[in-house]
Amino acid sequence: MAKGIDQTVIDALKEYCNERHYDYDKLMAMPKSYGEGVFLIYHFDPKRGENGLYDETPMPVVLRLTRRDSEWTVSETEYARMYLVRQAE
Numbered sequence: 001m002a003k004g005i006d007q008t009v010i011d012a013l014k015e016y017c018n019e020r021h022y023d024y025d026k027l028m029a030m031p032k033s034y035g036e037g038v039f040l041i042y043h044f045d046p047k048r049g050e051n052g053l054y055d056e057t058p059m060p061v062v063l064r065l066t067r068r069d070s071e072w073t074v075s076e077t078e079y080a081r082m083y084l085v086r087q088a089e
Contacts (some may be wrong), residue, residue, distance in 0.1 A: 005032070009039055009065060012072040016063075022084035030083075031059060039065035039072070043083045 017024040031042045042059035060079045065072045 005034075005039075008070070009034075009072055012065060012074055013063075016074045017084070020080075020084075021086055022080070023086045027063070027084055030062065037067040039067075041065075043079055 013027060014024055016022070017027060027041060031044050033040050033042075040061050041063040043062050044059050048058060061077050062079045062083050064075050064077065066075070067073075
């Protein structure tokens, strides 16, 4: 399990990726931030900067998870397909 990420978030992300044929491993390698009831996953493009949020490199949000009671809801942005679709093998 990724450091600091609750197992319920991991389960929600795995299910979401499987249903949409997204690359879960690619998703888990992306930068993340989270707080009370919200979890964001970003795309980092090393060609646009070296340190992500540290040098204010723009990083579009790919997925947003919000928690209501004990259930996480995943919503995607316009960048999800662009950065998460599995590559043809």
